[in-house]
Amino acid sequence: MDPAAVLFDMDGTLVDSERLWGVALGELAELAGGALSEAARLAMVGTSMARSMQIFRDEIGQPDRPERPDVEWLTVRVQELFADGLVWRPGAMELLHAVRAAGIPTALVTSTGRRLVEVALRTLGAENFDVVVCGDEVQRPKPDPEPYRTAAALLGVPIGACVAIEDSPSGVASASTAGAVVLAVPAELELTPVDGVHLRSTLAGVDPAFLAGLLL
Structure with a gap:
């Protein structure tokens, strides 16, 4: 059956598409004055946006960083990368x-x-x-x-x-x-x-x- x-x-x-998320997250980390390790990026694979952003803030050492602006920036950037073709x-x-x-x-x-x-x-x-x-x-x-x-x-x-x-x-x-x-x-x-x-x-x-x- x-x-x-x-x-x-x-x-x-x-x-x-995971590599495209990695590109965007790396760029966002640089804009925030930090850097994203490969271990942190891999920890985000398959997780919710909320969990990924928590890992992101912990990784760059900014636990109180507002989430919504980062989510919006990341969404727009990944949209651009997705639009180039998957x-x-x-x-x-x-x-x-x-x-x-x-x-x-x-x-x-x-x-x-x-x-x-x-x-x-x-x-x-x-x-x-x-x-x-x-x-x-x-x-x-x-x-x-x-x-x-x-x-x-x-x-x-x-x-x-x-x-x-x-x-x-x-x-x-x-x-x-x-x-x-x-x-x-x-x-x-x-x-x-x-x-x-x-x-x-x-x-x-x-x-x-x-x-x-x-x-x-």
Whole structure:
């Protein structure tokens, strides 16, 4: 049987956008008179904007720095970088198109805010997703299970019959706690093998039949 739905993460899973976030965060740190270490940048991968900004402030030693102006600056800068075009992760475009061709419902479940997601959808194709759940549209973002439970509810399918595709520990935790079967394809962060989470080095060669096999 095919999955009831396939739930795709965005940054680092479908497109190689984490490096663009790194560019923008590095520029923001310089404007703030500090510097962003690679360790701090990696700690932000897959997290909510609020958590990322907390890490950012701690990293540059300005814990009382106002958050809203930094979020606005960062959003505008990442919009510019996204608008230049996003690079697909290996095998991601082929899998997304194969899932759509098979008639399997799809959702995009991301920690990124709606403004930036709308730009990314120019590359991803809005028509490729029945539902889009953004990080600023849920009360509790990843690693909480709410984003994935919300996607399944909007699609009207049981979460336990869905396959979620993720690249980060935060996203894997969100999807697995929600009850989805998880296919994890690490991008920038190593993932520790966990019961019920299927690891692959790439999405190349993955098709709907492979995803169906994960449900057995």
